[in-house]
Amino acid sequence: MNDACGRLVRMTAAGPSDGTRRARPKGRDAHRAKDSAATRNDILRAAARRFAEHGFAHVTLQDIAQDAGVTPALVNRYFVSKRALFELVAQAHVDEAQPLTDVGEFASDLMAYWQDVDRRTxxxxxxxxxxxxxxxLLRHELERRVRGHWRQFLAGDPEAPAKIRLLESLTMGLGLFGIGALLGEEESLSSETLIAMERRLALMIEACLSD
Known part of the structure; x- marks a missing residue:
């Protein structure tokens, strides 16, 4: 994730009046840094879940703070604003694109992505x-995560624009409506249904890529 939007507060210890410095207990700074990182991750996770469920406009810093077990002031201290926090959430979980070598494996990975509550946030x-x-911001992330990779893969293909649109529709539609993530319907899918969906998804991807 991009830590530039975060803001950590530097803690300093005052020395005694004679100008000498007190010796710090071993491990105190490391423990503080660990606690700080854990708190930051708790806030990010809580924000991701909230934004994924309700969207930017219907989430408050108080909601996020309550879920993370901190105060709204602490959320601001780490992330400056709700917008900065949202942008970090929107940019999270970007996996490095791998060459497409097997359509079935790609379909399996796509199914796994949409069934992972944290990765799909x-x-x-x-x-x-x-x-x-x-x-x-949505268009930017679609370009970065979906369109750009397919554009490189299909470079030189005269039907690339049509194929990319169809592949993007499959990618997003699978999770939002096929898996049911947008409407909270994924729990109603049986393992048999998921297996059948994955098999047919691979066939549809192959059809999109074929000439």
Whole structure:
């Protein structure tokens, strides 16, 4: 994640009046840094879950703070603003693109992504916040996560624009409506249904890529 949007407070210890410095107990700074990182991660996780469920406009810093077990002031101290926190959530969980060598494996990975409650939070948060800046951030993340990779893969293909649109529709539609993440319907899917969906998803991807 991009830590530039975060803001940590530097803690310093005052020395005694004679100008000498007190010796710090061993491990105190390391323990403090560990606690700080854990708190920051707790806030990010709570924010991701909230934004994914309700969208940017319907989440407050108080909501996030309550879920993370901290105060709203501490959330601001680490992340400056709700918008900065949202942007960090939106940019999270970006895996490095791997060459497409097996469509079945790609379909399996895509199914796994949408069934992972934590990994899919950026996608859900962005979709539920599509009115934020006219969807500019959503379009940016779609380009970075989906369109850009397929554009490179299909470079030189005269039907690349059509294929990319279809592949993007499959990618997003699978999770939002196929898995049911947008409407909270994923628990109603049996293992047999998920296996059948994965098999047919691979067939649809192959059809999109074929000439």
């Amino acid at each position: 950026p996608a859900l948060a962005l979709v539920r916040s599509i009115d934020l800046d006219g969807g500019k």
